[in-house]
Amino acid sequence: MTVPPLVRGWCPDMFAPMEARDGYLVRIRSPLGGFEGQQVLAIAELARRFGNGVVELTNRGNVQLRGFSSTSAKLALESALAEGLVDPDPAKERRRAILVSPLAGLDPACNPETLDVAQSLQTALLEENALSALSGKFGWAVDGGGYVPEGTLSADIALQSRPDGWSVVCGAMETGVLDNARAVRAAVVMSRICAENSDLGRPSRDADTAAFVLAKGGLEGIPCKPQGTRPVSLIGPLPGKVMGVGVPFGRCHAKDFEILAELAGTSRLRITPWRSVLLPQQDGTWPGFITSSVDPLLRVEACIGRAGCAKATADVVGTALALASDVPPGCVLHVSGCIKGCAHPRAADMTLVADDGHYEVVRNGRTTDTPSWHGRDIPQIRALLRHELKETQV
Template identity: 40%
Template sequence: MTQRFTPPEVKGWCPGLFAPMQAKDGWLVRVRPAFGRITAAQAIFLAQIAEREGNGLICLTNRASLQLRGFSHANALHFPELAVLAGLGMANPEYEKRLALLVSPLAGCDPSCAPDTLECATALRAALCDANSLSTLPDKFGFAVDGGGLFTVGLLKADITLQTNGVGLWSVVCGNQKSKPASVQVAVELAVKLAQAFVALPKGKRPVRYPQTGQMLFQAINQLGCPAENMGIAAPDPAMLAGKIGPALYALNAPLGILTSAMLRSCANHARNGDGILRLTPWHSIILHGMPCTPHVADMVDTGTNPILRVSACMGNAGCAQAEGATQALAKKLAHSLGAGKSLHVSGCSKGCAHPAKASWTVVAAQNGYGLICNGTASGPVMRFFPDDRAVEDYFIGTKPQERIMNGRV
């Protein structure tokens, strides 16, 4: 059978608070909480809005944002006003657009995370608000403040990252280049200059996707960088994504990044037994602090040994017009046959939005079936093609794919 993949449309932008996006299941809206944190009250508010004005589904994105689905166009346009009143966004759309900022999720409650992480993040956030010239940055261009700790330095992925040096100093990482350690103020100023240099580049390619861009930007501002380290850390240990991860620290993982309003409401109720804060991570987990005992939320993963923690999947054709097939149910079925240490990505098209990086196994939907890619991304070379999802399931469950490859029976 000839495989037929429809080239996906590359929109080149992400939805934002003031830029809702139309999807197959309605309009989706996104909130980007400051430092990836929301209060229990804000979580209850979002759960109510998701039920009342959307379809009740909430996505926890790989940028530690929350995406509410199934809105009407009118409700999507009204949502920013409600979100700003709830403290979930900036009233100035230009500020909001520039604040694509990831911060170490455990800053302030993990003793091994750099103690000035939140100070650094606050300074960078203020500088981005003041930098009007950065309003023309691409929507996908992002920043990060990485204080290390239980979530190791190098895990946060962004175009420009302020990375702790462990001694009160910070280096700026941009693509394949890294600056010398400096104070918070100097590091923040350098980060803004690099971003401004990117704006000035004709058709600049984002450093997180094209690391060589980093060297170009350092040269553009006459700064001497050195080769960046810690670029090979792809994902955290699954044991850090669910269950007890530290003293009074508990992670609840949303399988494949999908929450229902009921799940979010339950997380909020548990948070009220601790410090009242829900810390969002880029790895689909919500972390609660100060709990007297382990929280349990129906349908959320609360043990680090669950294989679903090594699986990613987009919404598939249930929520995306570009997807060629179903993904969520298939990914959950295949998770049970995933070998130790292996990762799986099930994508509705070759863009691979849910997991742009490589996975041990990537299953990609096509017009007339599914393709299988080994140790690659969703756009990689297809090793084997299946006529439907049942055939994919039989292949994984019948015999481990790695054994078939080793035996020359792919």
């Protein structure tokens, strides 16, 4: 297996594992937001047989498996291809990066054409080989709104539902309202312009890119609000008679993933970008999973930390577990193993960045912002949480 060099815009997948402290990690993209039961079982088997058994949910609604050797990652790829979990063409596989409203087809308030439009977009993207030049981080979304409001899904190019059709949102600009076919075509044209102009930043990251892309594509556009800035907690009973079940820190063992497949029965297991899965609503218990929207674990975000990443200098998950009950409702504590901030690439009420076994503490900011406090341990952070975040709530 050839492990690709670390270059800008590179993302791991089954063809391109990424090295971590606990071995290589791989990602499997969910087909339009969900897996069939057999696919879930196949993924659990890959994790157990070839990796270290850990299954993680990503903030793009995909799954990540860890702990592979270079040999076992190669065997896992062969198995994934045989199970139809990935496209045989690595370049096409990268173009399956489409987020779809998690409740599409279930929530009566979500545009009923969302899944059809997502399928059309995927077909069009797979046919467009010129898009192989796009960054591996480039992503699309089909955002049908409803219970999960329009604008919640983050993407470089998103089709967003409007009363009479779809607007195509490219970074900070959006087109007028288009019908299904024209919206898909516009999204492909915009993507092609991004691919042909490799010096452009991604639309979701670079405000100038969107205006250039729309002008070059001959599309009229107007400024719009930033996308994907508000995570949504899809936990508990939801529209469409489904149950949102949270996976603590987005991380579970293969056997838990198999339990989710059993609970999903004949339904697809939908994976949300917010570390939860959707199951047919039913009474019962889900030991080890989060079923209450007020569970304190939902107030903390944490990467794998020292257990799996060489960049971390602290037991990030242990710290998050120790502090969860000190975070008041409505607030978010982000515990990060380093400044990269993988688990929560946004601002939080309080952000901790591990530094030589202690933490730098940022108030109302992200990992890259200037810390207000330095070198704090858990008791000191607990005192800060009580003082700072309780004051916020008064």
